Amino acid sequence: MPAVSTRVLLVEDDAMISEALSLALADEGFDIECAATGEDGLELLERIQVDVVLLDLMLPGIDGLTVCRSVRGRGALPIIVITARADTQDVIAGLEAGADDYVTKPLVAGELAARIRALLRRAAPPPPSRFTLGGLEIRPDEESVLRNGSPVHLTRTEFRLLTELTSAEGKVVTREQLLQRVWDHDYFGDTRLLDVHIRRLRRKIEPDPDNPTLVLTVRGRGYQIASGS
Known part of the structure; x- marks a missing residue:
């Protein structure tokens, strides 16, 4: 309660x-x-x-x-x-x-x-750890993202989505897994919620959001962070 x-x-x-x-x-x-x-x-x-x-x-x-x-x-x-x-x-x-x-x-x-x-x-603080992704530094302990030292402003949901993908270390995370882990409930096949947030996230972190190189779509499965990022 x-x-x-x-x-x-x-x-x-x-x-x-x-x-x-x-x-x-x-x-x-x-x-x-x-x-x-x-x-x-x-x-x-x-x-x-x-x-x-x-x-x-x-x-x-x-x-x-x-x-x-x-x-x-x-x-x-x-x-x-x-x-x-x-x-x-x-x-x-x-x-x-x-x-x-x-x-x-x-x-x-x-x-x-x-x-x-x-x-x-x-909104609760995530566990302390840091990731690098391309030119980004992701700081879960501070709930912040930096690009070349400058802050990138993400919502809590966008940040959680990014950390879930990054912590998978290049493995595919299915749409169903992301809906459950990030939103904590099922949408019975309705992936609009996830796909719109992926678009919003890409607009903020990708050099060219129309041709993403960091957050990749795996057709028919889900999303993954580009290996070697």
Whole structure:
């Protein structure tokens, strides 16, 4: 059960959903702050510290994607987007905007609580060790990546994904293994979450993201770090 100090910001314009979800998550031990608009959510983030943001994509005024980009631009705060349509581009758009995970309506409080806990576990410090990858220095003990001495800004999820691949030392890591190890739950064949994060990671660490030389795709299996990197 999470500690009471674990604070979640819920940005949801439907008052009934917001109230029901707040009560259910409070029963799970979370401290909930609510905002009905993207503007209110961003304003709250200026005043209070939260551990996770739950963000509806369909908001009045500033839409959820814009809010997601704004939150991500401020740092690595974990974001879970809420969408009503899992079979459209909404999911991919939310992940591309910087979300770490997604859930679909109707929401199940127990499942959502498990997703939040998984994000919080990923925020825990990894074991001390260092890796080099091409021109990168990866420091799990500091949760940081340097390129030629300059910091590369990754989200916690992107960093965890990179360290899982790097620690495999060139061996193929399957999509299923990465989903389980990084997100701590199964997606029943839905690899959009992983593939979008791989694209985001490549944009930050690859010299040419369209022709990756560090994080390689192994067709039909998964991903691997280039041997000799």
